[in-house]
Amino acid sequence: EGAELGGERYNPNSNDEERRAFENLVLFCSNHHKITNNVVVYTSTTLLDIKAKHENKFLTNQFTVSDDTVDKAIENYMKQENKNEGSGSQINNQAKHQNIQNQIGVLTINQYPQAGKKDFRIEDARKIVVEFKDIVDKCKQKAGSPSREVIDFNDELLRGFERDIEIIPTKYLRFRKDNGRIAADVQSYEKENNIILDESDKSTQDILKQFLRENDRNKNQELKQLLSQKGQLKPAIITCDGFLIDGNRRKLALEELFETSNQDSKYEKMRVVILPEGVSELEIQKLENRIQLQSDGRSEYQGLNRALTIKRNIENGFSLHAQLKDDPKYHNLSQKDFDKEVNKIKDEFLKPLECVDRYLNLFERDRMYNTITESVGDKEGRWLAFLDYSKFYYGSLKKQDKQVELGIKENDVAKIEDAVFKIIRKRTLNTKEFNELGKVHEFIRKLPKYIKNLSSPPSKQPNLVRVKQYFVTLFKIWSNEKETIYGESKVVDIVRAREWQEHRRDLSVTPN
Numbered sequence: 174e175g176a177e178l179g180g181e182r183y184n185p186n187s188n189d190e191e192r193r194a195f196e197n198l199v200l201f202c203s204n205h206h207k208i209t210n211n212v213v214v215y216t217s218t219t220l221l222d223i224k225a226k227h228e229n230k231f232l233t234n235q236f237t238v239s240d241d242t243v244d245k246a247i248e249n250y251m252k253q254e255n256k257n258e259g260s261g262s263q264i265n266n267q268a269k270h271q272n273i274q275n276q277i278g279v280l281t282i283n284q285y286p287q288a289g290k291k292d293f294r295i296e297d298a299r300k301i302v303v304e305f306k307d308i309v310d311k312c313k314q315k316a317g318s319p320s321r322e323v324i325d326f327n328d329e330l331l332r333g334f335e336r337d338i339e340i341i342p343t344k345y346l347r348f349r350k351d352n353g354r355i356a357a358d359v360q361s362y363e364k365e366n367n368i369i370l371d372e373s374d375k376s377t378q379d380i381l382k383q384f385l386r387e388n389d390r391n392k393n394q395e396l397k398q399l400l401s402q403k404g405q406l407k408p409a410i411i412t413c414d415g416f417l418i419d420g421n422r423r424k425l426a427l428e429e430l431f432e433t434s435n436q437d438s439k440y441e442k443m444r445v446v447i448l449p450e451g452v453s454e455l456e457i458q459k460l461e462n463r464i465q466l467q468s469d470g471r472s473e474y475q476g477l478n479r480a481l482t483i484k485r486n487i488e489n490g491f492s493l494h495a496q497l498k499d500d501p502k503y504h505n506l507s508q509k510d511f512d513k514e515v516n517k518i519k520d521e522f523l524k525p526l527e528c529v530d531r532y533l534n535l536f537e538r539d540r541m542y543n544t545i546t547e548s549v550g551d552k553e554g555r556w557l558a559f560l561d562y563s564k565f566y567y568g569s570l571k572k573q574d575k576q577v578e579l580g581i582k583e584n585d586v587a588k589i590e591d592a593v594f595k596i597i598r599k600r601t602l603n604t605k606e607f608n609e610l611g612k613v614h615e616f617i618r619k620l621p622k623y624i625k626n627l628s629s630p631p632s633k634q635p636n637l638v639r640v641k642q643y644f645v646t647l648f649k650i651w652s653n654e655k656e657t658i659y660g661e662s663k664v665v666d667i668v669r670a671r672e673w674q675e676h677r678r679d680l681s682v683t684p685n
Contacts, residue, residue, distance in 0.1 A: 174217055178298070178451050181210055182217045185449035186336075189310060199224045297453040302373050305347070305414035309447070313339040322408050322446050325463045327456065336446045338408045341415070343427050343443050347372065348381040349416045351454075353465060353482035355384040357542035360481070364540035372416065385425050397426045400440070408444040410460070418457055419464045420445070458486050462496055476556040477529070477545050480522035493518060525556070525563040532559070532594045557614035558597045565620050566590070579624050589624070593617070 175183035176192050184192075191197060199220055201209060209215040316338035323335050350359055350372040362380065363370055370377045386393065399406075400423070409420025417424060424443065431440040448457075462482075486496055493515060497503040503514050533539050545555050569575040570586045581589070597613055 181212050181215075182220075184217070185451055297455065298451045299412065299454050299457065301412070301450065302414045305345075305373070305416075308345050309341060309411075309413065309415045312345060313341050313447070316340050316408075316444050324410055324446055324460075326410075326448065326460050338444050338446055340442050341411075341445055342441060343424055343431070345415055346409070346411060346420075346424050346443060346445070347416050348378055348385065348421050348424070349418065350377070350381060351458075351485070352381070352385075352417075352421050353461065353478055353485075354388055354421070355381065356478045356481035356485065357545065358384040358388075361541045361543035382425060385421055393422060393426060396422055397430055400426055401430060404439070405444050408446050410448065410464075411445045412448055412452070412457070413450050418448070418461055454489060455491055458489060458491050459499055462486065462491075462499060477526070477542060480526040480529075481542065483518065483522055484526060493523075520564065520567075521560070524567055525559040528559045528563045528566060529556075531590070532597065535591065535594050536598065555597055555613070558617050561614045561617040562593055562597070562620075565617065569621060579621060581624065593620070 174187060174192060174197055175181050177183065178185075209220065320338055321335040322338050323330055323333055329336075350370050352359075359370065359381075362384075370380065372378070372381070405423065405427075409423055410418045411420070412418065420443065427440045427443060431437065434440060465482075483493065483496065487493055497511070497514060497518065503511060506514065529542070529545055530539075533541055533544070538544060545559070569579065570581075570589065573583075576583065576586075596616070599613070
């Protein structure tokens with residue numbers, strides 16, 4: 174099996190120790206070395222058979238040679254100038270002088286081209302931080318029972334393919350920036366500070382840790398209690414260089430427990446499954462999608478963060494249709510039912526997110542998504558208001574027949590949206606004078622009723638209480654007036670003035 178990504182018969186499920194082991198070494202002359210590049214004919218099994226048959230010829234004669242003699246013989250044979258002449262003894266050609274240590278013991282990672290070496294990078298492979306990978310390789314230890322786990326990576330769950338569980342010090346594992354749980358916080362921070370966070374930097378790790386800590390304090394506390402009582406029940410999933418795909422909150426919880434327990438060793442390490450080298454970001458997105466977003470009772474990404482994750486997946490080539498097809502819940506649906514589910518996701522996440530983006534653009538706060546979920550521990554924030562408004566916007570305001578029904582024109586739509594966004598920005602409608610107004614999203618649901626009242630004179634507005642008059646006024650203001658929507662006494666005066674104007678026109682009364 175090839176020692177490097179791009180090499181013949183490279184096995185991504187192997188590891189560096191196995192690749193550099195004697196059991197994976199076979200020596201050929203130059204001609205046969207080239208012939209075996211035909212991986213169809215010369216499979217790993219075929220070469221293992223050739224190797225075994227050749228070795229058995231000599232094992233039956235009971236030759237005895239010391240390890241020291243073998244090491245010296247191989248080292249003398251391997252020493253050579255790097256003339257790149259294709260000699261059968263040249264296993265690699267990176268170093269000027271070759272010896273057994275750098276011929277067999279040192280492997281390179283294809284993501285980073287090196288001087289004098291062709292870059293065999295796998296297309297779309299995620300870049301690996303070599304320094305971090307070396308640390309993971311050196312400190313990992315085999316876990317005790319259960320020592321293997323099947324994860325939902327590619328088709329491995331269907332095949333029942335088991336991966337080793339390793340034990341790694343928690344301090345060597347790192348949070349991922351593209352964690353759907355903190356998507357709003359990350360994008361807002363980058364926009365506000367005009368930077369791109371580098372998750373390999375310690376300062377970024379501290380920022381991501383703080384985002385996770387503030388994301389849901391109650392859930393974090395529950396997780397710490399579970400870990401302290403029962404330990405880590407399910408292994409985390411990491412990249413080969415130690416970035417967490419699943420297990421970010423477990424790392425946070427274990428680190429906090431380690432600090433508050435006088436560095437109790439039982440909180441010092443994590444059980445992890447390590448993904449192979451060469452995985453793509455798309456494969457990681459699919460894995461995270463299966464772990465966190467699919468309906469198996471474990472979904473944690475809701476509202477805005479889920480919408481942002483779905484949108485990010487689409488932008489990175491993981492289409493909405495593909496995301497749903499990848500979910501067993503939708504996989505076997507008829508095309509008609511599947512299309513309904515696609516539209517449902519659009520209505521519940523993507524369309525409200527479009528409204529959020531227009532809202533942020535209006536107030537010149539593009540990508541500042543933390544202003545939507547700005548309260549600590551508030552999972553929804555203003556999201557519910559945008560969810561309800563999006564249904565009204567796309568279901569009524571943007572449809573001509575509904576516009577006629579509401580008594581508005583096309584050029585009124587932008588004005589209505591401007592007024593609605595200002596109301597949503599107010600966040601709470603409970604005031605000293607109108608303490609029964611309730612939540613913003615509850616008002617948004619009543620928009621059709623309020624807007625219909627605009628075209629009716631006061632005499633035909635049945636039992637309108639002052640609360641309803643208050644909102645009617647807000648929408649009347651959108652046309653010409655520039656009075657603030659926060660000055661309640663001013664609004665009441667405008668309500669009375671507007672009512673008189675409407676009533677005067679109805680009765681053809683000339684004002685004195």
